[in-house]
Amino acid sequence: MENDGPSRTALVTAYARAYHQIADRPQIFTDPVAARLLGVTAEELTELGRPTTDPLGLAVSDRARRLFFAARARFAEDAVAAAITAGARQVVILGAGLDTFAYRNSRADLRVFEVDHPATQAWKHERLAVAGIHRPETLTFVPVDFETQTLAAELESSGFKRTEPAVFVWLGVVFYLTPNAAHATLEYIAGQAQPVEVVFDYLQPANSDEDRAHQQARADRLAGVGEPVFSYFTPDDIAAQLRTLGFTGLEDHSAPDLIAGYLDGSAGFEGEPSRALRTIRILRASR
Numbered sequence: 001m002e003n004d005g006p007s008r009t010a011l012v013t014a015y016a017r018a019y020h021q022i023a024d025r026p027q028i029f030t031d032p033v034a035a036r037l038l039g040v041t042a043e044e045l046t047e048l049g050r051p052t053t054d055p056l057g058l059a060v061s062d063r064a065r066r067l068f069f070a071a072r073a074r075f076a077e078d079a080v081a082a083a084i085t086a087g088a089r090q091v092v093i094l095g096a097g098l099d100t101f102a103y104r105n106s107r108a109d110l111r112v113f114e115v116d117h118p119a120t121q122a123w124k125h126e127r128l129a130v131a132g133i134h135r136p137e138t139l140t141f142v143p144v145d146f147e148t149q150t151l152a153a154e155l156e157s158s159g160f161k162r163t164e165p166a167v168f169v170w171l172g173v174v175f176y177l178t179p180n181a182a183h184a185t186l187e188y189i190a191g192q193a194q195p196v197e198v199v200f201d202y203l204q205p206a207n208s209d210e211d212r213a214h215q216q217a218r219a220d221r222l223a224g225v226g227e228p229v230f231s232y233f234t235p236d237d238i239a240a241q242l243r244t245l246g247f248t249g250l251e252d253h254s255a256p257d258l259i260a261g262y263l264d265g266s267a268g269f270e271g272e273p274s275r276a277l278r279t280i281r282i283l284r285a286s287r
Helices: 008-023 034-038 042-048 063-085 118-131 151-157 179-190 209-224 235-244 255-262
Strands: 090-094 111-116 139-143 166-170 196-203 249-254 280-286
Touching: 008 034, 008 042, 008 063, 034 118, 063 166, 063 196, 063 255, 063 280, 111 118, 111 151, 118 139, 139 151, 151 179, 179 196, 179 235, 235 249, 235 280, 249 255, 255 280
Parallel strands: 090 111, 090 166, 111 139, 166 196
Antiparallel strands: 196 280, 249 280
């Protein structure tokens, strides 16, 4: 990613979630803060939502991708809500980007830790100030440059307690890590005091020549903007890794199924899901 601002994928996600608020009905996920954080109006979002003017490569105008970003966020925050009900009072958002959960959280007893690259967090600080969005006392920014720092050291020095239950939200990140780096993070999460949960999305290998070509072309585009894809997992492989680490409760969904689940069985888009969604899965694991 660039060292002077947010990653492209962080912007893609934020714009898609903001446009979802005005473009999609029924609405899967409610986020009144996203547009304010970006500094865009409904009119500007509508203009960006036209395929010919979408500067983020159809992230805004592609309904299927928008719905997945919304469903992914909803799934994660539903898991957070369930973990809070079970007693967790720590939420760690890994690769937080322009996530807005902490600014919508109304619980004074819930600590939220946003972990991300220092450049993304610096830009987010600026946007929060310009937008007049209050930074709650329950939020802690944890800047981590993984080239020179470790998650364990930086997170724990920020007040995070390893001896207390927690839920980790890790969206839009695993694909950009090597398999070893992804496993190391899961191993760290597994070492948290129980109960602990993690929600993350991942890519599975395409299973046809046509889909493999599309998957490779997308990976090439991402590499071209400095965000190369390094890992793919089959559902069986990731489940085996998680069980080895002690996770017993596993809930794994394909992107199209996740969307349909929030829309009463409707896929939310006509015909087959876009190829970009066929290989995306999201998983919730607990121990």
